[in-house]
Amino acid sequence: MRFIHISDVYLGYVPDAGKEWSEDRAKEIGETFVKVLSDCNEKEVQLLLIAGNLFAAPPTQEQLEWLDEKLLTLEHTRTLLIGGSADYIEQGSPMESFAFQSKTVVFPREKTTNAYLKGVNTCVTGYSYGKPEYRENILENINPGRTSSYNILLAHGGDADHMPFHREVLARKGYDYVAMGGSRKPVHILKNRMAYSGSPEPLTVEDQGKHGYVLGDLTENGAKITWCPIAKRNYIRFTFDLRPDIMGEEITKLAEEKMMKMGYQNIYSLVMRGFASEDLKPDFTRLRNRFNIYEIDDQTISTREQELLKIENTTNLVGSFTQQIADSYSVDEKIREKAGRYGLEALIRAGE
DSSP, rough: OOOEEEEEBBBBBSSSSSTHHHHHHHHHHHHHHHHHHHHHHHHTEEEEEEEOSSSSSSHHHHHHHHHHHHTTSSOOOOEEOOSSSSSSSOEEEEEEEEOOOOSSOOBBTTEEEEEEEEEEEEEEEEESSSOOOOOSOOGOOOOOOOTEEEEEEEEEEEETTTTOOOHHHTTTTTSSSEOOOOOOOSSEEETTTTEEEOOOOHHHHHHOOEEEEEEEEEEETEEEEEEEOOOOOEEEEEEEEEOOOHHHHHHHHHHHHHHHHHHHHHHEEEEEEEEEOOOOOOOOOOHHHEEEEEEEEEEEEHOOOOOOOOHHTTTTHHHHHHHHHHTTTTTTTHHHHHHHEEEEEEETTTTT
């Protein structure tokens, strides 16, 4: 039996509000979800498992009609979904009463439910959120629903406010696979048996790295899962380690080369660290016009600030470190200079 596992899609969410690419990102979230459905058809997937937060908020009737229309395009696939912490199923809400025309199973709110799919001899057990938070240990008390079949747990949460659990306890339950939601980043918790799929599209600047979905195959020998990247764009952070002799033009040229290599579609954060000359003022205007730059974070310390730090900190750890570096005559000058920069920067960041 073949399945695709997704979660935390956040349909309806508008990332990076106020940025020029924000509206495009909102559309791309929906487009990538539709691409997942296309992959279901192409890869002849039997089950699409949606582990919560398909929507950014409890969906409206209009949103559910759109979803049903898209799910009707699935040729071989049944969809099983639970409400998560963002799109929880309120009593009397459209999600609770909506009649899907597609082959879709929505697990009821606040109730452990089993869905047995005879054609693939698989029992999926799920529990939908009926409110945003559950601090109770719910998941550890849910057992596989059927013997002599594949058993999958469709679950959401894992932190203190959202159904906390210990992975060792869930591992001993005997599920063939645990499809988790509630993390925007993919995490392979237990090899081939338990994973967070992460969001198919990154949603904030904190969602660094690649994003996609889990493709799995269940056989008598157990599950085997593969993570498949699918996102249209990624958030990428570059850190530039500066020296006082580096000029602004060098920084912008290096940034341009890196972004050209990674692609114009991505969204970049540029971080400048280390020690810089007093007059270092790189002009990023041209790069902002060519690339999606989320932020430029200048964490550099100027040569003047460095001298003031030495004077102001003669009696503490910073001053002691600076003096020891200065007294290390036997060490190569370039190495001594670099060690001083790195060490002083680390001490300042640590608040010493």
